Amino acid sequence: MRLLRLELLPPSVVGCHMPRRPSRNLMRALILFLSLLAPLLTSCGEEEDSRVWLKGDLHLHSDHSHDARDNPLSALVPLAESLGMDYFVITDHDNHVNGKLTTWDDPHYRSDAMVLLYGVEWTTGRGHANFFGAERFEHERLYALRESSGEQVAEEAARQSLHFSINHPIGKDLWEYGFDHHFDSIEIWNALFLAPNRNRDAIALWESLVMEQGRRIPIRGGSDCHHQEGGEAEIFNIGNPTTWVYARDRSGEAVLNALGRGNASISYAPTAERLELWADADGDGKYELLMGDTIESVPESLAFDLRVEGTHPGDSYRVLIIKDGETLLEETVRAVQPRLTLTFRDSPNGRTFYRAELRAEPPLRHLQTTLPEAYGDMIALTNPIYVGYP
Ligand SMILES: [Zn+2]
Ligand SMILES: [Zn+2]
Structure with a gap:
């Protein structure tokens, strides 16, 4: 070296x-x-760059997931706002509602302070992935592809202009669709860095894919927060970790564009x-x-x-x-x-x-x-x- x-x-x-x-x-x-020189420092090398840093959490469950009954949307949205989140998304398990998502119609899924994305955790026996859209999308078409190949899933996501992001690729729910198909990002920091997922191994896997495939693969975090009560809620919550994106404006499209370019970094907490x-x-x-x-x-x-x-x-x-x-x-x-x-x-x-x-x-x-x-x-x-x- x-x-x-x-x-x-x-x-x-x-x-x-x-x-x-x-x-x-x-x-x-x-x-x-x-x-x-303090007033000048922020412009160092960034002239005419009007992009903004926006922070958010890209993996969250609400009471529309059966394993997150004590995580009501009515509490999550104000909590995320109080943490200063700029963007927000709920990624409930689609298999709990047979692919017919109910989260987006919940009257509590609204915010004047944050950019709300539309998301879901595609939850299959062969792995989990999040799909993100700036607008509502036809999730049932993706739900129908649970037994299909990664390529077919990627094609449907692209057809609907969705961001396809593999979740916790190593750990309790391994990603078994392979990594040769297109995907837009991978979650290499899920919940706490040390647990329950093997994030260091996820990073090693991602680095080997980048090197072996000669391909740029954006990385992101996600708290996978399920609870506001009990032991887990004592240890971590929304924003552990937080994903920062450098977006051209405060819109869902700009957040996903920056995420898809990898113009992003991850921190263990919003603060x-x-x-x-x-x-x-x-x-x-x-x-x-x-x-x-x-x-x-x-x-x-x-x-x-x-x-x-x-x-x-x-x-x-x-x-x-x-x-x-x-x-x-x-x-x-x-x-x-x-x-x-x-x-x-x-x-x-x-x-x-x-x-x-x-x-x-x-x-x-x-x-x-x-x-x-x-x-x-x-x-x-x-x-x-x-x-x-x-
Ligand atoms: Zn999962
Ligand atoms: Zn999850």
């Missing part, structure tokens, strides 16, 4: 970045510089730190490639910019950059501002993908639980930037 360098970028953009291990004096100077991974493909000092994007021709080297929003000054974080499934860089960084930026440069070896993880112990202040260890140390992770991928 090629060793990576962390470096200060040219003076024109250095104000947005921190060196690998800044000396105390340099740190003070940077803090001063950063605080003076947790959020990651953005950007790259400068043409060497002009502007970071125009966002996680999920690809640059088809392979440049000699690329500059990357990892931004962490919502850091807690004084807290230490471990930042990991992962290249083709292997750790390229691991840095411990102490936050001095509510935003942290790490820049680095690397030479891709042909077809390559880069992604980032942020690790630390989740602090209790963000959780509705007394069991933070159930979360593991995964704070957030990104979709990859792809190099040499179509």
Whole structure:
């Protein structure tokens, strides 16, 4: 593996970045510089980008699922609104109602504060998948394809312009339709990072698919929240984890478009730190490639910019950059501002993908639980930037 360098970028953009291990004096100077330039920082490399970060949860059950009777829609919608969710979707089990969904007609399925998507968990004996639409769709046509092939399901989803997302591919309900057919995203972070699904194994599976198939596969999270009462509700709830999408506007279509492009990252809670991974493909000092994007021709080297929003000054974080499934860089960084930026440069070896993880112990202040260890140390992770991928 090629060793990576962390470096200060040219003076024109250095104000947005921190060196690998800044000396105390340099740190003070940077803090001063950063605080003076604070109003300018958000525009660094993002001129004329009017997109917005929207957060939501992409896997939730309400009392329209038989195993979620204590999760009434009348309580879920206000709870999601109180958590500041920008978009929201309920993905009830279709097999509990023989494919005739009732969720969308529930008078409580409405919100003025959030973009509501139309969703369902296609729940079969050979695996589960979520379908998402910006509008109502004909789910019975998908329900009828339970014994069909993955290709046929993908064709029907495409015919209805739906987002087809495989759920928890490894764990209690394995995905047995294979991975050769088209799908729009895969849930690699279901509920708590450590349990009940094997999310780390799901990530390894996804990375191997990306490498073996030479195919971009967007990733997402989903809480799979079923309860507001009992033990499970003590540990996690809506937004554990939260999926952030960078959408052109506040509409269901824009949310699904960003999700389908992989312009998204996942955080363990709606109030947790959020990651953005950007790259400068043409060497002009502007970071125009966002996680999920690809640059088809392979440049000699690329500059990357990892931004962490919502850091807690004084807290230490471990930042990991992962290249083709292997750790390229691991840095411990102490936050001095509510935003942290790490820049680095690397030479891709042909077809390559880069992604980032942020690790630390989740602090209790963000959780509705007394069991933070159930979360593991995964704070957030990104979709990859792809190099040499179509
Ligand atoms: Zn499921
Ligand atoms: Zn589910």
